[in-house]
Amino acid sequence: MVDLKQLEQDLTKPSAALIADIKKIEGDIILLGIGGKMGVSMGKLAVDALKAAGMNNRVIGVSRFSDAKAKAELEAVGVATIASDLLNDAELQQLPDAKNVIYLAGNKFGTTGKEGFTWAMNAYLPGRVAEKYKNSNIVAFSSGNVLPFVPVTSGGVAENVTPEPIGEYAQSCLGRERIFEYFAKQNQTPILIYRLNYAVDFRYGVLMEIAKSVLNEKEIDLTTENVNVIWQGDANEIALRSLLHCEAPAKILNVTGPEILSIRWIAEEFGKIFNKSPKFINQPAGNALLNNASECHRLFGYPKVTIREIIDITATWITNGGDEFGKATHFQERGGKF
Structure with missing residues (x-):
């Protein structure tokens, strides 16, 4: 039996590069x-x-800390927690100043039927936050969903390609980017727009979903047959280190792993581990939402955790009864409905 707690601790230690960079970061860090x-x-x-x-x-x-467990976990390790509804402007204005802001707030799943809330969270709130923290460095999380579908042979979309968001979630994410871009120019606030897809971890992500499909002998849809992923620990490090790369006008940074991966290949690798034959349906469309993150890799180097390691970690986690978030990524969604 694998000690999952030890496995998680080993894979979430800060790297030497992060420790070196965090020494250069002045002031407190607030994660919204x-x-x-x-x-x-x-x-x-x-x-x-x-x-x-x-x-x-x-x-x-x-x-808001609707999950009290998350609040307790953070306080136990030394994070100062504040329960606040960011959409309540009075509560937002009461938050402490901080030289460094990582903006993680947003809404994705359940957008269909609650479009107004999604737009408020993803496109209205960024303006209020940008004004509140106009004298801070801001790393603002965005999504690869703002980008167009491109041929799987293209190498992915670089930061200079014009966004073409499909569906209201992706459109609201572009709204978030544009609002932060506006305030970066208006107030000369250094901002980095952190365009991520897709983070994977022990408890959720594209690889977890594929692994469970193979293990449970469920069909895997190959219409979207290619994907980018990055280990969440690497994505977290890049987010923190990005505080040193905020600019005015805002800098956009694609964040993902270096490979354009095959869903079929990933499933077959899990099949070898689980001694199961993956079941596939549908033919590949030949295009997908794919990021070219070569600028990210130039700044920070390649992710530490490789795709084969992620496959092994995921298989170990599942077969040893590790817990899960139970939140699907919907990476195969092609119509923009979440």
Whole structure:
């Protein structure tokens, strides 16, 4: 039996590169929307990196904290938590100032039928936050969903390609980018727009979904046959290190792994581990949402955790009864409905 707690600890330690960079970050770090899939682990990583660097900067985590467990976890490791509804402007204005902001707030799943809320979270709130923290460095999370579908042979979409968002979620994400771009110019606020797809972790992600489909002998749709992924720990490190690369006008940065991966190949690799034959349906469309993250790799190097390691980690986690978030990525969605 594998010690899953030890496995997680081993894979979430700050790298030497992060520790070196965090020494250069002046002031406190506030994570807005820390209660989501990435925020809790990012908050812990920031605290660990600051401790390793011998720094006493505060890490502050803000969320509604509908999940009390997340709040307790963060406080246990030294993150100062604040329960706040960011859409309530009075509560937003009461938040402490911080020289460094990581903006994680947003809404994706359940957008259909609640479009107004999604637009408020993804396109209205960024303006309020940008005004509140106009004297800070801001890393603002965005999504590869703002980009057009491109041929799988294209190498992915670079930062200079014009967005073509499909569906209201993706459109609202572009709204978020444009609002942050506006305030970066208006107030000369240094901002980095962190365009991510897709983070994978022990508890969720594209690889978890494929692995479970193989293990449970469920059909895997190959219409979207290619994908980018990056280990969440690497994505967290890049987000924190990006605080040193915020610019005015805003800098856009694609964040993902270096490969354009085959869903079929990933499934077949899990098939070898589980001794199962994957079941596939449909023919590949030949295009997908794909990021070219070569600028990210130039700045920060390639991700530490490789795709084969992620496959092994995911298989180990599942077969040893590891817990899951139960939140699907919907990476195969082609019509923009979430």
